[in-house]
Every structure is written in structure tokens, then in C-alpha cells.
Amino acid sequence: MRTVIIGSGSWGTALGQVLADNQQDVIVYGRNQAEVSDINENHHNTKYFKETELNPLLTATQDLSVVEGADFVLLAVPTIAIEDMCKKIDGYLKPNTIVINVSKGFHPETNERMSDVIRRSISSNKLSSVVSLIGPSHAEEVVIRQLTTIDAISLKMEDAKQVQMLFSNRYFRIYTGSDEIGSELGAALKNVMAIASGILSGLGYQDNTRAALITRGLQEMVRYGTFFGGQERTFMGLTGIGDLIVTCTSKHSRNFECGYQIGQENTVDNFWANNTKTVEGVRTAKIVHRVAEKNHISMPICEEVYQILYNHKKPDTCADSLMLRDLKEEFR
Numbered sequence: 001m002r003t004v005i006i007g008s009g010s011w012g013t014a015l016g017q018v019l020a021d022n023q024q025d026v027i028v029y030g031r032n033q034a035e036v037s038d039i040n041e042n043h044h045n046t047k048y049f050k051e052t053e054l055n056p057l058l059t060a061t062q063d064l065s066v067v068e069g070a071d072f073v074l075l076a077v078p079t080i081a082i083e084d085m086c087k088k089i090d091g092y093l094k095p096n097t098i099v100i101n102v103s104k105g106f107h108p109e110t111n112e113r114m115s116d117v118i119r120r121s122i123s124s125n126k127l128s129s130v131v132s133l134i135g136p137s138h139a140e141e142v143v144i145r146q147l148t149t150i151d152a153i154s155l156k157m158e159d160a161k162q163v164q165m166l167f168s169n170r171y172f173r174i175y176t177g178s179d180e181i182g183s184e185l186g187a188a189l190k191n192v193m194a195i196a197s198g199i200l201s202g203l204g205y206q207d208n209t210r211a212a213l214i215t216r217g218l219q220e221m222v223r224y225g226t227f228f229g230g231q232e233r234t235f236m237g238l239t240g241i242g243d244l245i246v247t248c249t250s251k252h253s254r255n256f257e258c259g260y261q262i263g264q265e266n267t268v269d270n271f272w273a274n275n276t277k278t279v280e281g282v283r284t285a286k287i288v289h290r291v292a293e294k295n296h297i298s299m300p301i302c303e304e305v306y307q308i309l310y311n312h313k314k315p316d317t318c319a320d321s322l323m324l325r326d327l328k329e330e331f332r
């Protein structure tokens, strides 16, 4: 069985190494010459992992036709590039390919979840199913083989199980599930909460505040996710509370880091002027604002993040906005 990973960034490289460690036939496609040669010639991807030497079995290419005949194609590019990438690879795919999604967020214009984008953008006869491989997993820790558990979620359980077998090993354990809506919504929304957590830390708030944020953030995720048909218990698992904890508390999280900078500077201006990193929660905050408003879903924390990012609300005024809200609705 052959796997092609599309994207030579941090997550594509780390997942490629998991498969190389499992002695699977795997290659990474990257559009960036420097990243591709760094992997092939130096067994490093220095831009993302300064110190780490990669498994020498991991190779990379800039030739997209490598996708031809692959059994598994894993898309490790930001959500904004998924539709375009699906259209680019469609011509190379053989029938019944399992396409693996690892991106966390929504289509920037249509607000669709990633599985829906992929199903719409790839010819149906080419696709066995989409499997979302998501959960609490910073690439920086997977690449140094820290113990990690994530979910393989698919509407076709036999495909989820194939992905489980492909990736599982002594440091990377995969669980399967079928609640695509609950899992993908949890994975997307936790990025907005991680920005909120970063902002609060940057403003100087400590442990009580973070516990409040994680707990009340989870309530918002459940409210939003169940409104759209996700199952409440999914949010108690790896793609919900698991991913929420890891991103709301970790220095590796780009969403947390973005929030931290905004909180410390008490303004969003430098972030918009200088950010070059993949911070999925920023676009997700805008989509959640739009969708929640239309459907009357109460999302107070997400709304504050949206107001800071897009309406230049001062971060240090948001604590009062949240803490002094009308208490009538708060019964648990």
C-alpha cells in the first residue's frame, strides 16, 4: 500500500515520519524546493523542526504526478488550499482512493467542513471515502515520538480502520469513530478557544481563568456542534476536550501563540501586519461569528475573539464583557 502526503509543512512531515517509522511506502509532495531538498538531502525539515533528524526513509518530491496510483492520499495543507489541491490531484487519482484529511477548520467562502469540501472537489468514482485523522497532536511532539493518541473518523468504518492500522505504532495510537460532524466541528472550534486562551494568558490571567475558559469553551463547542448534528459525547473525546486542552495550554500551538501576542500587546495590529504562520482559528472565528449569528447560537467566547480580531476591540475590555454578562441564562 502506497501513501502520498500532500504538504511538506510541519504536520505533513511529522505524519510522513510516522509512516516511515512504520516502514510504510510513503512520500511527501511539497511545493517548496527548500523543504523538499532539506528532507531528501539532510533528513531535516529545518524550517519547522530545527534540531530534529528525520527518519532517513522519509523522502519528498516536487512532482505532483507522484499521486498517481496511490492507495492513500493525505492532505496536509491549510484549509484555504484544500479545494484547490483536490482539483489538482483529481486527474491522478485511481478509483477507490482513501483521502485523509488532517486540516482543522472550514472552507473560507462556503463554510463547509473539510470532509464535505473534499467530497465535493474529488470525482466520486475516485474516492472510497474521506477519513479525518484529527486529535491532540502537535507536530513538534509527534516528530520527536512523544506518546500521542488521535482519531480516524469516517462514514465508512472499514476505511477508518485501514487508516488506524496504517498509522498506529508504539508512540502513535489511533482510535476510530464515525461522528464526522461532531469531530470536525470540535477540531475547528478548539482553535478559536486556543486564541482566547492565549489572549487571556498574554493579559496576565492565570490558572483559574484558563480552567474557566476551557470548561466554558467546551460548552460553546457542544452547543454549536450539536446544533449541526454532532453527538455530545464526541466532544468529551480526543477531537473535543483532548484537542481543546492541548491547544489551550501549549507553547507549540500557533493559535495560542497568536492570542498570547495579541493579549500582551493589547492590540491585534501587529498580528495582522506580520503573521506568516498557519493560524486556522483566525478564519474560523469569522465563520463561527457569521453562522452563530444567523442561527442564534450563543457563543460568547468566540464572539469576543471575533471582535478583537476583526473589529479592533481592545483585549483588556473582553474580560468584563464576559464576566459581567447577564447572569439570567447561566444555570450551569
Ligand SMILES: NC(=O)C1=CN([C@@H]2O[C@H](COP(=O)(O)OP(=O)(O)OC[C@H]3O[C@@H](n4cnc5c(N)ncnc54)[C@H](O)[C@@H]3O)[C@@H](O)[C@H]2O)C=CC1
Binding pocket: 007, 008, 009, 010, 011, 012, 030, 031, 032, 048, 076, 077, 078, 079, 080, 081, 085, 102, 103, 104, 105, 137, 138, 139, 140, 277, 278, 280
Ligand atoms: N502542525 C500541527 O501540529 C498540526 C496541524 N494540523 C492542521 O494541519 C493543517 C496543515 O497545517 P501545518 O502542516 O501545521 O501547516 P504548515 O504551515 O506547517 O505547512 C503548510 C504546508 O502547506 C503548504 N501550502 C500552503 N498553502 C498552500 C497552497 N495554497 N497550495 C499548496 N500548498 C500549500 C506550505 O508550503 C506548507 O508546506 C492545518 O489545517 C492545521 O490545523 C493538525 C494537527 C496538528
Ligand SMILES: O=C(CO)COP(=O)(O)O
Binding pocket: 104, 135, 136, 137, 138, 139, 191, 194, 243, 246, 247, 252, 253, 254, 255, 256, 278, 279, 280
Ligand atoms: O491542532 C493542533 C494540535 O492538535 C495544532 O495546533 P495549532 O494549529 O494551534 O498549532
